[in-house]
Amino acid sequence: MKKTKYYYNPTNLRFEKLEVSRWRIALQVFGWVCTALVFASLIVWVAFTWFDSPKERYLKRQIAEMEFEYERMSDKLDTMGVILSELQYRDDNIYRTIFEAEPVSRNERLAGIGGSERFKRLNQLDNAELVKNTAMKLELVKRKMVVQSKSYDEVSELVKDKEKLLAHTPAIQPVSNKQLDRISSGFGYRIHPVYKVPKLHEGIDFTAPRGTDVYATADGVVEEANVSARGYGNEIVINHGYGYKTRYAHLTSFKVRRGQQVKRGELIGYVGNTGLSTAPHLHYEVEKDGLKVNPINFFYNDLAPEEYLRVIELANQSNQSYD
Missing domain, CATH: 2.70.70.10 (Glucose Permease (Domain IIA))
Known part of the structure; x- marks a missing residue:
């Protein structure tokens, strides 16, 4: 049962029944709602500004792991680049020298490797520089490996031909000279x-x-x-x-x-x-x-x-x- 509220009227010194209009009720309700919304908005702002949601924490972990893996990949590509450079040096200065073959030119080894323009599409990513640098290193190593593979195929053919080459290379004196006096x-x-x-x-x-x-x-x-x-x-x-x-x-x-x-x-x-x-x-x-x-x-x-x-x-x- 709804309770009836009274108030004391000092004018006539009597208790009178409190009558509240619907408009006043609506206005009070609206005020409470607005206050609640303000406080709710403040709480949400604080939560989203200073605290991560479970999904955000998960995504941040994924991004950190991705950056770590990209850095590891970049380091491995650097190591592979050093190893490939050593293989190229041996190829040009040892193997090809032995078989009297021309070294592979620098232009040929770097042919088909473009600048940063070909990776322009990666600029839209949040970690653009990291991804671009890794992609460029990967492309460089890939190209070097292709050229080196072809070079070793040529050296392999030279090895097969080495016996014939040695047989066709002058290697003795044209007259008998056992006493070394001729x-x-x-x-x-x-x-x-x-x-x-x-x-x-x-x-x-x-x-x-x-x-x-x-x-x-x-x-x-x-x-x-x-x-x-x-x-x-x-x-x-x-x-x-x-x-x-x-x-x-x-x-x-x-x-x-x-x-x-x-x-x-x-x-x-x-x-x-x-x-x-x-x-x-x-x-x-x-x-x-x-x-x-x-x-x-x-x-x-x-x-x-x-x-x-x-x-x-x-x-x-x-x-x-x-x-």
């Missing part, structure tokens, strides 16, 4: 026997009696077998492939013909005194990629280390050549 003039400037002036001597002279056997110093194909009374006289030129050619000059006669395939150590002719020559001897030259090189560097297959040093000493003597 080298009379080496590579370099020597006194010309006819003109008596210093002139570049582009090979090594081996003194030997006329008719001494002359051998091919590596596998190859006879490119020239010329008979002449001038210059090199009777000469044989063997093309060994891989940029190597050898010349055998002033011969008395041949045992091979043009186009014939020969093996290292095979008899190809005989020492003579033909052409511009002052005594029986063999003039021997080695050519690599069109340039005359010192043949003394290609006697390693039939000499002991001490014998090789003795041959170098004899070849470096300043004297007069035979041609």
Whole structure:
């Protein structure tokens, strides 16, 4: 049962029944609601400003773990980059040097790696720099691995071809020289026997009696077998492939013909005194990629280390050549 409320009226000194209008009731209710809303809003603001919801705490943990994993990934990519750089150095300066192959150029190794523009779409992320840096490192490592893989495929083919390369590389002396006393003039400037002036001597002279056997110093194909009374006289030129050619000059006669395939150590002719020559001897030259090189560097297959040093000493003597 609803209670009736009274109030004391001092005017007539009587208790009178309290009558409350509906508008007043509505206004009071509205005031209470507004007050409640203000306090509720304040509480919500404080809660959301200073306290995380369970979902927010979960998302923050996920973001922290993601940042940690990205940093770990970045460190691992840095390590992989260092390892790849070491592999590239060995590839260019060891493996390819051994097999006489050109190193992979820097431009080729970095081809296809763009700048930060290709990662512009990542700028919309909250952790854009972290993600972009990691993506760029990943792309760089990926490209380097592709290039290095191709390079190792090439080196693998070079390994398979190495045996053939060694067989086609000059590696012995063209005449028997067990006593190491047949080298009379080496590579370099020597006194010309006819003109008596210093002139570049582009090979090594081996003194030997006329008719001494002359051998091919590596596998190859006879490119020239010329008979002449001038210059090199009777000469044989063997093309060994891989940029190597050898010349055998002033011969008395041949045992091979043009186009014939020969093996290292095979008899190809005989020492003579033909052409511009002052005594029986063999003039021997080695050519690599069109340039005359010192043949003394290609006697390693039939000499002991001490014998090789003795041959170098004899070849470096300043004297007069035979041609």
